[in-house]
Amino acid sequence: MVVNCEHVWQEISNYLEGDISPDLRAAMEAHFRECRHCTAVLDGTRNILHLYADERLIELPPGFSARWQSKLVELMPRPRGTMYGWMLAAAAVALVSGSFALAKLDVGSGSAPRSYLAEPGTGIPAGMMVEVSEDGKTFHVPGCRFLHKHENSNVRLIAAADAIRAGYVPCVRCLRQYLNR
Amino acid sequence: MLQRINVVEKPADSTDEREQGLIARIRNGESSLFAALVKPYERRVYATALALLRNEADAQDVAQDAILKAFTHLNQFRGESRFSTWLIQITVNEARMRRRKQHAELFEPIDGSKDSSDEGNYTPRDFADWREIPSEALERSELRSLLANALASLGQKYREVFVLRDVEHMSIEETARLLSISVASVKTRLLRARLMLRDILTPSLADGWFSRAPFGKGSKPW
Numbered sequence: 001m002v003v004n005c006e007h008v009w010q011e012i013s014n015y016l017e018g019d020i021s022p023d024l025r026a027a028m029e030a031h032f033r034e035c036r037h038c039t040a041v042l043d044g045t046r047n048i049l050h051l052y053a054d055e056r057l058i059e060l061p062p063g064f065s066a067r068w069q070s071k072l073v074e075l076m077p078r079p080r081g082t083m084y085g086w087m088l089a090a091a092a093v094a095l096v097s098g099s100f101a102l103a104k105l106d107v108g109s110g111s112a113p114r115s116y117l118a119e120p121g122t123g124i125p126a127g128m129m130v131e132v133s134e135d136g137k138t139f140h141v142p143g144c145r146f147l148h149k150h151e152n153s154n155v156r157l158i159a160a161a162d163a164i165r166a167g168y169v170p171c172v173r174c175l176r177q178y179l180n181r
Numbered sequence: 182m183l184q185r186i187n188v189v190e191k192p193a194d195s196t197d198e199r200e201q202g203l204i205a206r207i208r209n210g211e212s213s214l215f216a217a218l219v220k221p222y223e224r225r226v227y228a229t230a231l232a233l234l235r236n237e238a239d240a241q242d243v244a245q246d247a248i249l250k251a252f253t254h255l256n257q258f259r260g261e262s263r264f265s266t267w268l269i270q271i272t273v274n275e276a277r278m279r280r281r282k283q284h285a286e287l288f289e290p291i292d293g294s295k296d297s298s299d300e301g302n303y304t305p306r307d308f309a310d311w312r313e314i315p316s317e318a319l320e321r322s323e324l325r326s327l328l329a330n331a332l333a334s335l336g337q338k339y340r341e342v343f344v345l346r347d348v349e350h351m352s353i354e355e356t357a358r359l360l361s362i363s364v365a366s367v368k369t370r371l372l373r374a375r376l377m378l379r380d381i382l383t384p385s386l387a388d389g390w391f392s393r394a395p396f397g398k399g400s401k402p403w
Contacts, residue, residue, distance in 0.1 A: 010302055013372035017353070040310045044379040047386070052332070052347050052378075057325055058228040061241060065223060068245045069216050072252060076212045129216045142220050157217060 001027040008038045012045055062174050065141035066128060073127045121170040121178040126161035132168050139163035144174040200264050207255060215252050222265050223248065225349055226272050232344040233276040235333040243279050247272040262355070269349060270359050273341070280337070303373045307383040331381045335374055342367055343374035 001023050003011075008031055014020045015028055032039050051057070130139040134153040140146065142157060170178055203218045219226075226247055231240035251258075251268050258267050332340060345356040346367070357367045
């Protein structure tokens with residue numbers, strides 16, 4: 001089988017997918033050995049695929065995770081109807097109120113704050129899931145690249161209220177909307 | 182030397198079992214686990230929305246809406262596809278609805294071949310040689326914005342197929358199902374999208390881009 005340039009261009013995508021017959025593959029490879037133009041098209045297209053496959057191409061905007069998780073908390077169903085439900089709801093309200101209070105002011109009522117230089121933040125949703133590392137001082141929206149972590153320390157996903165109780169303070173980058181700036 | 186390369190294919194999803202367990206628990210009332218279910222895919226959701234809408238603010242809105250919709254409609258997920266595919270499907274639908282609302286089709290790029298059919302052969306315009314671009318180059322915002330602008334200049338039907346297959350690594354069959362088009366159409370659009378991107382980027386990235394690129398003091402030339 002012999003193929004010309006035009007035929008090669010129309011099949012180059014299938015060639016890269018590995019989705020062509022052995023005969024056609026052999027013919028195209030023979031053509032590439034002779035044709036600089038088609039080799040340039042092949043190399044360029046292959047480069048395109050490698051570049052666009054890289055996850056660094058598009059980065060999450062700061063605070064994106066925190067925003068959807070905050071909206072998610074608003075959508076969560078609340079128990080109601082039964083006595084048990086009411087009791088549960090009352091307990092949840094107490095917990096959330098307490099957590100908000102902690103988030104606003106009372107960082108010191110749990111563990112001592114891990115950083116005296118950082119701000120405690122205000123209005124952080126108590127149930128928002130955040131990431132902390134054992135040896136870190138700050139809590140972060142999941143995926144924040146400023147999460148500080150030593151080689152062997154674990155990263156945990158916990159509720160913001162628990163992070164605050166444990167003395168963590170909000171990251172000034174990914175949670176800056178909750179800081180008084 | 183000619184080497185066969187397969188387009189990047191995600192390995193079989195080893196997290197399926199964990200996800201099914203999470204989904205079952207969420208359906209049984211442990212709603213707070215939904216964040217853990219979605220977190221591994223939030224970047225993909227945002228990247229899909231951004232690639233389809235070409236606007237960061239719209240992409241953030243649509244990505245958030247898609248995640249919240251997945252939460253409120255989780256009972257409709259039947260497990261016939263991977264959870265991530267279902268989530269991306271919702272994102273594509275939300276992005277298309279947003280575009281319709283904005284009448285964005287009025288602003289389709291001329292070069293994006295909005296009106297051209299999938300049929301007909303595509304002829305490359307530029308035959309300059311490319312050097313292999315090292316992956317470290319993507320640390321440079323200049324290159325990232327070059328690639329983003331090139332993708333944004335494609336017409337929507339090419340951009341959708343390219344993003345799902347080559348950015349999100351879905352299979353050709355998944356891409357076809359998700360966009361409700363035939364496998365043959367996916368392959369044709371993919372070919373054109375890849376060659377168009379190569380043509381758009383060749384003047385900037387072929388031969389010598391690295392030698393021309395301005396490096397900051399102390400940075401390493403590749």
